[in-house]
Amino acid sequence: MSGQPNTRLTDLFGLAGWSKGELARLVNRQAAAMGHPQLATDTSRVRRWIDTGEIPRDPVPRVLAALFTERLGRVVTIEDLGLVRHGRTGKRQVDGIEEHPEGVPWAPERTAAVLTEFTGMDLMLNRRGLVGAGAALAAGSTLSSAMHDWLHTDPTLKADAPVLDDPLHADPAGFDRYEAAPIGSQEIEELERSVEVFRAWDAARGGGLQRKAVVGQLNEVGGMLAYHHPPHLQRRLWGVAANLAVLAGWMSHDVGLEPTAQKYFVIAAHAAREGGDRPRAGEALSRAARQMVHLGRPDDALDLMKLAQSGAGDRLQPRTKAMFHTIEAWAQASMGKGQAMRRTLGHAEDLFVSHRQDAETPDWMQTFKDEDLYGMQALAYRTLAEFDPGAAAHAQYYAEKALALRVDGRERSKIFDHLSMASACFIADDPEQADRYARLALMSMGSNSSRRTWDRLRQMYRLTAEYAGYPKIHQLREEIRVALPKPRGKGYGGSAQA
Numbered sequence: 001m002s003g004q005p006n007t008r009l010t011d012l013f014g015l016a017g018w019s020k021g022e023l024a025r026l027v028n029r030q031a032a033a034m035g036h037p038q039l040a041t042d043t044s045r046v047r048r049w050i051d052t053g054e055i056p057r058d059p060v061p062r063v064l065a066a067l068f069t070e071r072l073g074r075v076v077t078i079e080d081l082g083l084v085r086h087g088r089t090g091k092r093q094v095d096g097i098e099e100h101p102e103g104v105p106w107a108p109e110r111t112a113a114v115l116t117e118f119t120g121m122d123l124m125l126n127r128r129g130l131v132g133a134g135a136a137l138a139a140g141s142t143l144s145s146a147m148h149d150w151l152h153t154d155p156t157l158k159a160d161a162p163v164l165d166d167p168l169h170a171d172p173a174g175f176d177r178y179e180a181a182p183i184g185s186q187e188i189e190e191l192e193r194s195v196e197v198f199r200a201w202d203a204a205r206g207g208g209l210q211r212k213a214v215v216g217q218l219n220e221v222g223g224m225l226a227y228h229h230p231p232h233l234q235r236r237l238w239g240v241a242a243n244l245a246v247l248a249g250w251m252s253h254d255v256g257l258e259p260t261a262q263k264y265f266v267i268a269a270h271a272a273r274e275g276g277d278r279p280r281a282g283e284a285l286s287r288a289a290r291q292m293v294h295l296g297r298p299d300d301a302l303d304l305m306k307l308a309q310s311g312a313g314d315r316l317q318p319r320t321k322a323m324f325h326t327i328e329a330w331a332q333a334s335m336g337k338g339q340a341m342r343r344t345l346g347h348a349e350d351l352f353v354s355h356r357q358d359a360e361t362p363d364w365m366q367t368f369k370d371e372d373l374y375g376m377q378a379l380a381y382r383t384l385a386e387f388d389p390g391a392a393a394h395a396q397y398y399a400e401k402a403l404a405l406r407v408d409g410r411e412r413s414k415i416f417d418h419l420s421m422a423s424a425c426f427i428a429d430d431p432e433q434a435d436r437y438a439r440l441a442l443m444s445m446g447s448n449s450s451r452r453t454w455d456r457l458r459q460m461y462r463l464t465a466e467y468a469g470y471p472k473i474h475q476l477r478e479e480i481r482v483a484l485p486k487p488r489g490k491g492y493g494g495s496a497q498a
Helices: 007-016 020-033 043-051 060-072 108-127 140-152 185-205 211-224 231-254 258-274 278-294 298-311 318-334 338-354 370-384 389-405 411-427 431-445 451-467 471-483
Strands: none
Touching: 007 043, 007 060, 020 043, 020 060, 060 108, 108 211, 108 231, 108 258, 140 258, 140 278, 140 298, 185 211, 185 231, 185 411, 211 231, 231 258, 231 278, 231 451, 258 278, 278 298, 278 318, 298 318, 318 338, 318 370, 338 370, 370 389, 370 411, 389 411, 411 431, 411 451, 431 451, 431 471, 451 471
């Protein structure tokens, strides 16, 4: 007991709208449903949890996490409730921002447990038809300051379960854990192949259709990580966890579950570091930065990119550095900083071409090819064109180069390139060409589950207003209005800026 109020639990309790007596009854009922009929909680105990920071024994924290998750319609973990014994409980800075948002960074031995608990709650929301909305995104500066020291230290690779006489003992890893058996290299190879399948599906069809499958697979891997495997297998398993967490985050971002996506990116960074792969941890944080730019928070994105680049260590390959620079350039373009953006893109080009062709490329970087560099350059220039219309010609040039190389089935990237081109054409006063590329994008979007493509379409639609008197553009506007999904519900985050 800390003797201090548990501010995290207090805040969530207020949002839930229960009385203390009602919560006590719900805890008893939920505990019985989870196989603990002997548990008996009363109003005075709930008051101590909230007012004096008392941390109840297991399974009460897990029961509370399940109750708050269902009540609020978003994933709520034990960390979110301030009920982890070794962590500080909801300490705040004077500006109201938590010093360590959502328990970041947590202790190394907690990574597998946090991963398994969070994915279990996410799956529960899927099963019950709820959505992961309603939480707030942590600011980039808050995340980066909380993770800086942690990411810059050398990871100590060790299993997550307590060291016992039985080396195959599994420690419970949170709510809804996967009952895994010890695995070998063949099983890990199958998991690594599954990552490639999920990655290809996401690129082709968007994140909505396979997100639940990826989260389920990640949940299983979290259970596997609770065992003591030989170090070389444990390291590969952490790599699988990092890759799946990045995918779960990217798919969540793709369908508008922004706070959920951010948590998965942070989990991915933790998992990568546990496996000793600091470049992978940096790339995971770069995804969070891209998310911030998309949501109109480029200053937060730049904070995260500084951490991604410094925390990735000296094993960062030139092509990965080039990709990082394109994200940084997009953020700069979103702020109207044209000179800085051009300089950053120049660095990206130099690094990209300096990459040795015979160098072994990490599997998570194999999709950043020439067309992806061109596509990001097109996006940066198209974004800058909102401030400097002269940049539209450069956006058209790079979008055309990207589209000429898009032959590998990554339909979502092709849609983005078409929208970059269409937007640039509108800004460059070429509505005929704009109409052509807008229709190419619109034709493909119906079979794609990516909400981000619709966000970009909305941004392009705004540019059509000036040409609404043209018959073709008038018809295009009508078709877009009919095709656009209904506005998102509260809690999904901001709007796209590119």
